[in-house]
Amino acid sequence: MLELLRSRRSIRKFQDRPLTTEQIETLEEALLRAPSARNLKSWEFIFVDDRELLQKLGKVRGGSSGFIGGASLGIVILGNEETADTWIEDASLAAIISQLAATSIGLGSCWAHIRNRDHSPQETAEKYVRELLGIPDPFRVLCVIAVGFPAEEKPFVAKKDLPFGKIHRNRF
Numbered sequence: 001m002l003e004l005l006r007s008r009r010s011i012r013k014f015q016d017r018p019l020t021t022e023q024i025e026t027l028e029e030a031l032l033r034a035p036s037a038r039n040l041k042s043w044e045f046i047f048v049d050d051r052e053l054l055q056k057l058g059k060v061r062g063g064s065s066g067f068i069g070g071a072s073l074g075i076v077i078l079g080n081e082e083t084a085d086t087w088i089e090d091a092s093l094a095a096i097i098s099q100l101a102a103t104s105i106g107l108g109s110c111w112a113h114i115r116n117r118d119h120s121p122q123e124t125a126e127k128y129v130r131e132l133l134g135i136p137d138p139f140r141v142l143c144v145i146a147v148g149f150p151a152e153e154k155p156f157v158a159k160k161d162l163p164f165g166k167i168h169r170n171r172f
């Protein structure tokens with residue numbers, strides 16, 4: 001587990017080749033095994049592999065999301081806010097599990113945040129994604145996880161560089 005956590009880094013540059021069916025199935029299974037509050041499974045996922053849609057998704061937040069355009073897959077992570085008031089937590093756990101699963105099979109990934117972000121001064125990032133992908137109420141959009149074969153290498157963060165001061169014992 002620690003090996004996996006050490007090797008997961010945000011990858012924003014991808015090779016131009018599609019994922020295999022087996023890789024997609026691994027990501028699907030990982031997502032559907034994510035824990036959720038009261039096991040309500042408030043999440044839903046859209047697997048986007050259409051190049052034109054990926055490029056449009058990449059424009060959702062300018063420089064903060066452009067890497068989606070070069071990914072082989074964008075996993076749009078949704079939550080049903082009527083199913084559970086913990087939809088953000090449920091969806092976040094699914095998102096990071098998909099990233100760890102991607103790392104475990106040699107793929108790179110990066111989270112592009114959508115919730116509470118803007119596409120433009122007139123339009124939220126969430127509205128842009130909802131309209132682009134036809135997402136109905138009451139589904140909310142948390143983020144897009146861009147996935148692909150890595151085209152950049154990122155070093156492990158050395159253990160000595162971790163912020164151990166953030167861990168407190170017994171009292172703050």
Ligand SMILES: Cc1cc2nc3c(=O)[nH]c(=O)nc-3n(C[C@H](O)[C@H](O)[C@H](O)COP(=O)(O)O)c2cc1C
Pocket residue numbers: 008009010011064065110111112113114154
């Ligand atoms: C909630 C959340 C939102 C993030 N949003 C973005 C984003 O919109 N764009 C981006 O390039 N990276 C985004 N990231 C990735 C972080 O920048 C990255 O995880 C952080 O810099 C640590 O780097 P590492 O993932 O390589 O360890 C997000 C990560 C999280 C957990």
